[in-house]
Amino acid sequence: MTSDDAAPKPPAKDPWDLPDVSGLVIGVLGGTGDQGRGLAYRLARAGHEEIIGSRAADRARTAADELGHGVRGLDNAARARESDVIIVAVPWEGHARTLESLREELTGKLVVDCVNPLGFDKQGAYALVPEEGSAAQQAAALLPGSRVTAAFHHLSAVLLQDPAIEKIDTDVMVLGDDRADCAIVQALAGRIPGMRGVFAGRLRNAHQVESLVANLISVNRRYKAHAGVRLTDI
Numbered sequence: 001m002t003s004d005d006a007a008p009k010p011p012a013k014d015p016w017d018l019p020d021v022s023g024l025v026i027g028v029l030g031g032t033g034d035q036g037r038g039l040a041y042r043l044a045r046a047g048h049e050e051i052i053g054s055r056a057a058d059r060a061r062t063a064a065d066e067l068g069h070g071v072r073g074l075d076n077a078a079r080a081r082e083s084d085v086i087i088v089a090v091p092w093e094g095h096a097r098t099l100e101s102l103r104e105e106l107t108g109k110l111v112v113d114c115v116n117p118l119g120f121d122k123q124g125a126y127a128l129v130p131e132e133g134s135a136a137q138q139a140a141a142l143l144p145g146s147r148v149t150a151a152f153h154h155l156s157a158v159l160l161q162d163p164a165i166e167k168i169d170t171d172v173m174v175l176g177d178d179r180a181d182c183a184i185v186q187a188l189a190g191r192i193p194g195m196r197g198v199f200a201g202r203l204r205n206a207h208q209v210e211s212l213v214a215n216l217i218s219v220n221r222r223y224k225a226h227a228g229v230r231l232t233d234i
Protein backbone atom coordinates (compact mmCIF):
# COMPACT_ATOMS: atom_id res chain seq x y z
CA MET A 1 0.00 0.00 0.00
CA THR A 2 1.44 3.40 -0.95
CA SER A 3 1.01 6.59 1.07
CA ASP A 4 -1.36 7.80 -1.70
CA ASP A 5 -3.72 4.85 -1.07
CA ALA A 6 -3.89 5.78 2.59
CA ALA A 7 -4.65 9.49 1.96
CA PRO A 8 -8.27 10.41 2.73
CA LYS A 9 -10.35 11.14 -0.38
CA PRO A 10 -11.83 14.68 -0.66
CA PRO A 11 -15.57 14.67 0.06
CA ALA A 12 -17.77 14.32 -3.06
CA LYS A 13 -19.10 17.71 -4.16
CA ASP A 14 -22.67 18.27 -3.06
CA PRO A 15 -24.76 18.14 -6.28
CA TRP A 16 -27.18 20.69 -4.78
CA ASP A 17 -24.40 23.21 -4.22
CA LEU A 18 -25.30 25.64 -7.03
CA PRO A 19 -23.85 29.04 -7.96
CA ASP A 20 -25.41 32.41 -7.15
CA VAL A 21 -27.08 33.49 -10.38
CA SER A 22 -29.08 36.41 -9.00
CA GLY A 23 -27.10 39.01 -10.98
CA LEU A 24 -27.49 37.41 -14.41
CA VAL A 25 -29.34 39.20 -17.20
CA ILE A 26 -31.67 36.77 -18.94
CA GLY A 27 -32.87 37.18 -22.51
CA VAL A 28 -35.63 35.16 -24.15
CA LEU A 29 -35.66 34.56 -27.90
CA GLY A 30 -39.26 34.32 -29.03
CA GLY A 31 -40.19 36.16 -25.85
CA THR A 32 -43.52 37.37 -27.24
CA GLY A 33 -44.89 33.79 -27.29
CA ASP A 34 -46.58 31.91 -24.47
CA GLN A 35 -43.55 30.04 -23.20
CA GLY A 36 -41.14 32.95 -23.58
CA ARG A 37 -43.49 35.39 -21.86
CA GLY A 38 -44.12 32.91 -19.07
CA LEU A 39 -40.43 32.29 -18.37
CA ALA A 40 -39.60 36.00 -18.63
CA TYR A 41 -42.41 36.81 -16.20
CA ARG A 42 -41.32 34.20 -13.62
CA LEU A 43 -37.62 35.09 -13.78
CA ALA A 44 -38.34 38.83 -13.60
CA ARG A 45 -40.64 38.18 -10.65
CA ALA A 46 -37.70 36.34 -9.03
CA GLY A 47 -35.65 39.54 -9.39
CA HIS A 48 -33.72 39.03 -12.62
CA GLU A 49 -33.12 41.72 -15.16
CA GLU A 50 -35.11 40.30 -18.02
CA ILE A 51 -35.18 41.14 -21.72
CA ILE A 52 -37.58 39.59 -24.17
CA GLY A 53 -36.71 39.40 -27.82
CA SER A 54 -38.82 39.33 -30.93
CA ARG A 55 -38.20 39.50 -34.64
CA ALA A 56 -39.88 42.92 -34.33
CA ALA A 57 -38.68 45.26 -31.57
CA ASP A 58 -42.10 46.94 -31.20
CA ARG A 59 -43.78 43.56 -30.53
CA ALA A 60 -41.15 42.86 -27.85
CA ARG A 61 -41.72 46.26 -26.23
CA THR A 62 -45.50 45.78 -26.17
CA ALA A 63 -45.17 42.32 -24.59
CA ALA A 64 -42.61 43.63 -22.07
CA ASP A 65 -44.92 46.49 -21.03
CA GLU A 66 -47.74 43.98 -20.49
CA LEU A 67 -45.52 41.79 -18.30
CA GLY A 68 -44.27 44.62 -16.06
CA HIS A 69 -41.66 43.74 -13.38
CA GLY A 70 -39.11 45.87 -15.27
CA VAL A 71 -39.03 43.50 -18.26
CA ARG A 72 -37.56 45.17 -21.36
CA GLY A 73 -38.28 44.37 -24.99
CA LEU A 74 -35.70 44.42 -27.80
CA ASP A 75 -35.27 42.84 -31.19
CA ASN A 76 -33.73 39.36 -31.05
CA ALA A 77 -30.20 40.44 -32.01
CA ALA A 78 -29.98 43.33 -29.52
CA ARG A 79 -31.44 41.13 -26.81
CA ALA A 80 -28.84 38.43 -27.47
CA ARG A 81 -26.00 40.96 -27.21
CA GLU A 82 -27.22 42.40 -23.89
CA SER A 83 -27.94 39.14 -22.05
CA ASP A 84 -25.70 36.73 -20.12
CA VAL A 85 -28.06 33.81 -20.61
CA ILE A 86 -30.38 33.38 -23.60
CA ILE A 87 -33.38 31.09 -23.49
CA VAL A 88 -34.49 29.88 -26.92
CA ALA A 89 -38.30 29.73 -27.00
CA VAL A 90 -39.20 29.86 -30.68
CA PRO A 91 -41.28 27.23 -32.52
CA TRP A 92 -39.29 24.24 -33.85
CA GLU A 93 -40.07 25.39 -37.40
CA GLY A 94 -38.08 28.59 -36.86
CA HIS A 95 -35.34 27.11 -34.63
CA ALA A 96 -32.50 26.56 -37.09
CA ARG A 97 -33.03 29.79 -39.01
CA THR A 98 -33.26 31.90 -35.86
CA LEU A 99 -30.05 30.48 -34.38
CA GLU A 100 -28.12 30.69 -37.65
CA SER A 101 -29.03 34.35 -37.97
CA LEU A 102 -27.81 35.11 -34.41
CA ARG A 103 -24.63 33.03 -34.39
CA GLU A 104 -22.39 36.06 -33.88
CA GLU A 105 -24.52 37.67 -31.14
CA LEU A 106 -24.74 34.33 -29.29
CA THR A 107 -20.99 33.65 -29.32
CA GLY A 108 -19.71 33.05 -25.79
CA LYS A 109 -23.23 33.15 -24.31
CA LEU A 110 -24.94 30.50 -22.26
CA VAL A 111 -27.83 29.32 -24.44
CA VAL A 112 -30.74 27.40 -22.88
CA ASP A 113 -32.85 25.60 -25.46
CA CYS A 114 -36.41 24.66 -24.44
CA VAL A 115 -37.70 23.78 -27.88
CA ASN A 116 -39.68 20.55 -28.31
CA PRO A 117 -39.74 19.27 -31.89
CA LEU A 118 -43.29 17.92 -32.16
CA GLY A 119 -45.71 17.05 -34.90
CA PHE A 120 -49.48 17.03 -34.54
CA ASP A 121 -52.02 14.92 -36.41
CA LYS A 122 -55.52 13.65 -35.67
CA GLN A 123 -54.11 11.19 -33.11
CA GLY A 124 -52.50 14.03 -31.16
CA ALA A 125 -48.91 15.10 -30.58
CA TYR A 126 -45.89 13.00 -31.52
CA ALA A 127 -42.13 13.48 -31.30
CA LEU A 128 -40.17 14.46 -34.39
CA VAL A 129 -36.59 13.21 -34.74
CA PRO A 130 -34.29 16.02 -35.85
CA GLU A 131 -31.38 15.10 -38.10
CA GLU A 132 -28.93 16.16 -35.36
CA GLY A 133 -30.74 14.01 -32.74
CA SER A 134 -32.60 16.78 -30.90
CA ALA A 135 -33.31 20.50 -31.00
CA ALA A 136 -30.55 21.03 -28.42
CA GLN A 137 -28.00 19.16 -30.51
CA GLN A 138 -29.06 21.17 -33.53
CA ALA A 139 -28.43 24.33 -31.49
CA ALA A 140 -24.98 23.06 -30.48
CA ALA A 141 -24.14 22.26 -34.10
CA LEU A 142 -25.28 25.68 -35.32
CA LEU A 143 -23.66 27.62 -32.47
CA PRO A 144 -20.13 26.21 -32.05
CA GLY A 145 -19.04 29.34 -30.16
CA SER A 146 -21.89 29.22 -27.61
CA ARG A 147 -22.37 27.18 -24.43
CA VAL A 148 -25.52 25.21 -25.25
CA THR A 149 -27.71 23.59 -22.61
CA ALA A 150 -31.31 22.35 -22.67
CA ALA A 151 -34.01 22.89 -20.01
CA PHE A 152 -37.54 24.10 -19.23
CA HIS A 153 -39.17 21.70 -21.76
CA HIS A 154 -41.90 20.40 -19.45
CA LEU A 155 -43.26 23.64 -18.02
CA SER A 156 -46.79 24.76 -18.69
CA ALA A 157 -46.90 28.22 -20.24
CA VAL A 158 -50.39 28.60 -18.77
CA LEU A 159 -49.11 28.15 -15.22
CA LEU A 160 -46.02 30.28 -15.86
CA GLN A 161 -48.13 33.21 -17.04
CA ASP A 162 -50.80 33.08 -14.34
CA PRO A 163 -49.97 35.83 -11.79
CA ALA A 164 -52.29 34.23 -9.22
CA ILE A 165 -50.02 31.15 -9.04
CA GLU A 166 -47.24 31.69 -6.49
CA LYS A 167 -45.51 28.30 -6.71
CA ILE A 168 -45.05 25.89 -9.60
CA ASP A 169 -44.28 22.46 -8.15
CA THR A 170 -42.10 20.75 -10.70
CA ASP A 171 -38.59 19.62 -11.54
CA VAL A 172 -36.68 21.05 -14.47
CA MET A 173 -34.42 18.55 -16.23
CA VAL A 174 -31.21 20.31 -17.27
CA LEU A 175 -28.91 18.83 -19.91
CA GLY A 176 -25.55 19.89 -21.22
CA ASP A 177 -21.98 18.84 -21.83
CA ASP A 178 -20.47 21.30 -19.36
CA ARG A 179 -21.35 20.65 -15.73
CA ALA A 180 -20.70 24.25 -14.61
CA ASP A 181 -23.07 25.62 -17.26
CA CYS A 182 -25.72 23.09 -16.22
CA ALA A 183 -25.31 24.22 -12.61
CA ILE A 184 -26.07 27.82 -13.64
CA VAL A 185 -29.25 26.72 -15.40
CA GLN A 186 -30.25 24.50 -12.45
CA ALA A 187 -29.80 27.49 -10.17
CA LEU A 188 -31.91 29.67 -12.47
CA ALA A 189 -34.74 27.13 -12.37
CA GLY A 190 -34.46 27.13 -8.60
CA ARG A 191 -35.13 30.87 -8.51
CA ILE A 192 -38.76 30.17 -9.42
CA PRO A 193 -40.70 29.14 -6.29
CA GLY A 194 -41.55 25.42 -6.29
CA MET A 195 -39.06 24.53 -9.02
CA ARG A 196 -35.91 22.48 -8.74
CA GLY A 197 -33.27 22.21 -11.47
CA VAL A 198 -31.94 18.66 -11.81
CA PHE A 199 -28.93 17.65 -13.90
CA ALA A 200 -30.25 15.07 -16.38
CA GLY A 201 -27.35 14.20 -18.65
CA ARG A 202 -25.47 15.31 -21.70
CA LEU A 203 -26.97 16.90 -24.78
CA ARG A 204 -26.95 13.56 -26.62
CA ASN A 205 -29.78 12.55 -24.29
CA ALA A 206 -31.91 15.63 -24.97
CA HIS A 207 -34.18 13.88 -27.47
CA GLN A 208 -36.01 11.82 -24.83
CA VAL A 209 -36.56 14.91 -22.68
CA GLU A 210 -37.88 16.96 -25.60
CA SER A 211 -40.07 14.04 -26.75
CA LEU A 212 -41.67 13.52 -23.33
CA VAL A 213 -43.74 16.62 -24.01
CA ALA A 214 -45.83 14.61 -26.47
CA ASN A 215 -46.77 12.36 -23.51
CA LEU A 216 -47.46 15.34 -21.26
CA ILE A 217 -49.80 16.79 -23.89
CA SER A 218 -51.72 13.48 -23.87
CA VAL A 219 -51.87 13.59 -20.05
CA ASN A 220 -53.10 17.17 -20.11
CA ARG A 221 -55.83 16.36 -22.64
CA ARG A 222 -57.04 13.30 -20.74
CA TYR A 223 -57.03 14.89 -17.28
CA LYS A 224 -57.62 18.52 -18.25
CA ALA A 225 -54.45 19.46 -16.40
CA HIS A 226 -51.12 21.25 -16.77
CA ALA A 227 -48.94 18.31 -15.78
CA GLY A 228 -45.25 18.67 -14.93
CA VAL A 229 -42.51 16.23 -13.96
CA ARG A 230 -41.17 15.28 -10.49
CA LEU A 231 -38.12 13.04 -10.10
CA THR A 232 -38.25 10.96 -6.94
CA ASP A 233 -35.56 9.78 -4.51
CA ILE A 234 -33.22 12.71 -5.11
Ligand SMILES: NC(=O)c1ccc[n+]([C@@H]2O[C@H](COP(=O)([O-])OP(=O)(O)OC[C@H]3O[C@@H](n4cnc5c(N)ncnc54)[C@H](OP(=O)(O)O)[C@@H]3O)[C@@H](O)[C@H]2O)c1
Pocket residue numbers: 029030031032033034035036053054055056059060088089090091092093094095098114115116117152153154155156157158
Ligand atom coordinates in the same frame (compact mmCIF):
# COMPACT_ATOMS: atom_id res chain seq x y z
N1 LIG B 1 -46.16 26.64 -24.77
C1 LIG B 1 -45.68 25.81 -23.84
O1 LIG B 1 -46.36 25.46 -22.86
C2 LIG B 1 -44.24 25.32 -23.96
C3 LIG B 1 -43.68 24.61 -22.87
C4 LIG B 1 -42.35 24.17 -22.98
C5 LIG B 1 -41.61 24.40 -24.13
N2 LIG B 1 -42.20 25.07 -25.18
C6 LIG B 1 -41.40 25.31 -26.38
O2 LIG B 1 -41.17 26.71 -26.46
C7 LIG B 1 -41.20 27.13 -27.82
C8 LIG B 1 -42.16 28.30 -27.94
O3 LIG B 1 -43.48 27.87 -27.64
P1 LIG B 1 -44.70 28.90 -27.70
O4 LIG B 1 -45.91 28.12 -27.39
O5 LIG B 1 -44.38 30.09 -26.89
O6 LIG B 1 -44.65 29.27 -29.27
P2 LIG B 1 -45.25 30.48 -30.09
O7 LIG B 1 -46.08 31.34 -29.21
O8 LIG B 1 -45.86 29.89 -31.31
O9 LIG B 1 -43.93 31.25 -30.59
C9 LIG B 1 -43.09 31.98 -29.75
C10 LIG B 1 -42.58 33.22 -30.46
O10 LIG B 1 -41.61 32.84 -31.46
C11 LIG B 1 -41.64 33.77 -32.53
N3 LIG B 1 -41.76 33.02 -33.78
C12 LIG B 1 -42.88 32.47 -34.34
N4 LIG B 1 -42.58 31.83 -35.48
C13 LIG B 1 -41.24 31.98 -35.65
C14 LIG B 1 -40.32 31.57 -36.64
N5 LIG B 1 -40.72 30.83 -37.71
N6 LIG B 1 -39.03 31.92 -36.51
C15 LIG B 1 -38.60 32.66 -35.44
N7 LIG B 1 -39.43 33.09 -34.46
C16 LIG B 1 -40.72 32.74 -34.57
C17 LIG B 1 -42.83 34.68 -32.33
O11 LIG B 1 -42.35 35.93 -31.87
P3 LIG B 1 -42.13 37.20 -32.82
O12 LIG B 1 -43.10 37.11 -33.95
O13 LIG B 1 -42.43 38.34 -31.89
O14 LIG B 1 -40.70 37.13 -33.24
C18 LIG B 1 -43.63 33.99 -31.24
O15 LIG B 1 -44.29 34.91 -30.40
C19 LIG B 1 -41.60 25.92 -28.66
O16 LIG B 1 -40.47 25.41 -29.31
C20 LIG B 1 -42.15 24.92 -27.66
O17 LIG B 1 -41.85 23.59 -28.03
C21 LIG B 1 -43.48 25.54 -25.11
